[in-house]
Amino acid sequence: MAALGESRDVLLDAATRCEVRDVDTPPRRTGLSFRDVSKAFVAHGDRRPFLAVRDVNLDIPPGRFVCLVGPSGSGKSTLLNMAAGLFQPSTGAVYQDAERINTVNTRVGYITQQDNLLPWRNLRDNVALSLEIQGVGKRTRAERVARAIEQVALTGFEKHYPAQLSGGMRKRATLARTLVYSPDTLLMDEPFGALDAMMRNTVQEQLLRLWEQDRKTVLFVTHDLDEAILLADDIVVFGANPGRIVHVEHVDFPRPRTLADIRKSPEFTALWEGLWSLIEN
Numbered sequence: 001m002a003a004l005g006e007s008r009d010v011l012l013d014a015a016t017r018c019e020v021r022d023v024d025t026p027p028r029r030t031g032l033s034f035r036d037v038s039k040a041f042v043a044h045g046d047r048r049p050f051l052a053v054r055d056v057n058l059d060i061p062p063g064r065f066v067c068l069v070g071p072s073g074s075g076k077s078t079l080l081n082m083a084a085g086l087f088q089p090s091t092g093a094v095y096q097d098a099e100r101i102n103t104v105n106t107r108v109g110y111i112t113q114q115d116n117l118l119p120w121r122n123l124r125d126n127v128a129l130s131l132e133i134q135g136v137g138k139r140t141r142a143e144r145v146a147r148a149i150e151q152v153a154l155t156g157f158e159k160h161y162p163a164q165l166s167g168g169m170r171k172r173a174t175l176a177r178t179l180v181y182s183p184d185t186l187l188m189d190e191p192f193g194a195l196d197a198m199m200r201n202t203v204q205e206q207l208l209r210l211w212e213q214d215r216k217t218v219l220f221v222t223h224d225l226d227e228a229i230l231l232a233d234d235i236v237v238f239g240a241n242p243g244r245i246v247h248v249e250h251v252d253f254p255r256p257r258t259l260a261d262i263r264k265s266p267e268f269t270a271l272w273e274g275l276w277s278l279i280e281n
């Protein structure tokens with residue numbers, strides 16, 4: 001495992017890793033790329049713009065699981081919103097498979113902190129919603145919905161309404177609702193933040209098993225370093241004021257991983273403490 005503070009060149013030696021670029025280079029042909037991305041907001045009543053994100057350069061190759069950690073207000077959600085095309089960078093650009101994202105990015109599935117399930121629809125109808133909007137036929141829709149529900153291990157709960165599901169089941173339902181339209185890339189913003197530790201670990205490990213089957217590209221925001229180390233191929237540490245990348249750490253614990261296993265190793269503690277001190281500072 002690369003030690004914190006080791007030269008960034010060493011961290012970036014493998015072409016398949018998540019890369020930080022210092023120069024204006026063309027984006028990779030595939031994957032998600034941020035090029036010189038900055039975002040300024042003008043808050044209501046303020047005369048001067050506030051720089052939320054500055055000079056982010058990051059390439060996430062297809063199939064890579066990248067976790068983004070950093071202090072509150074450092075611009076992590078802002079970065080995801082730009083990848084989803086919900087708003088444009090003030091300078092620079094975000095690319096999906098070398099195509100500049102100018103409008104809502106339909107190739108990503110965006111899972112936000114709140115599960116946003118519709119309370120008046122049961123699980124099956126919540127998962128079916130995006131396919132209904134796309135006009136997918138009833139039979140195909142039923143097959144794809146059943147498959148997505150099976151992927152997140154919720155078969156048997158199709159007729160349950162959100163209020164009848166546990167917190168962890170609702171998170172998995174949200175994931176099924178995204179998987180059903182097969183996005184290339186998943187953007188996940190603290191999706192498990194509200195769960196207690198045990199439930200969170202169960203859902204994390206279910207997500208990992210699922211990801212290992214088809215290796216979608218994932219950009220996952222979390223405040224939880226255990227979670228980042230368990231899930232990530234690379235951990236991108238964001239600093240605040242303005243939000244910017246301060247460090248990229250490659251995590252090379254072998255997969256499949258469980259938290260119980262990796263926590264036993266001294267490398268886990270060293271990595272956790274190194275990341276924590278970066279965030280704290």
Ligand SMILES: Nc1ncnc2c1ncn2[C@@H]1O[C@H](COP(=O)(O)OP(=O)(O)OP(=O)(O)O)[C@@H](O)[C@H]1O
Nearest residue numbers: 041042043052070071072073074075076077078079
């Ligand atoms: N639409 C907006 N208008 C004005 N300011 C905004 C807007 N969105 C975000 N900001 C500001 O940009 C900064 C970064 O916000 P962002 O939500 O990206 O942080 P974050 O790292 O996701 O924080 P947290 O970990 O608390 O979720 C904050 O200071 C926030 O107030």
Ligand SMILES: [Mg+2]
Nearest residue numbers: 076077078189
């Ligand atoms: Mg946020």
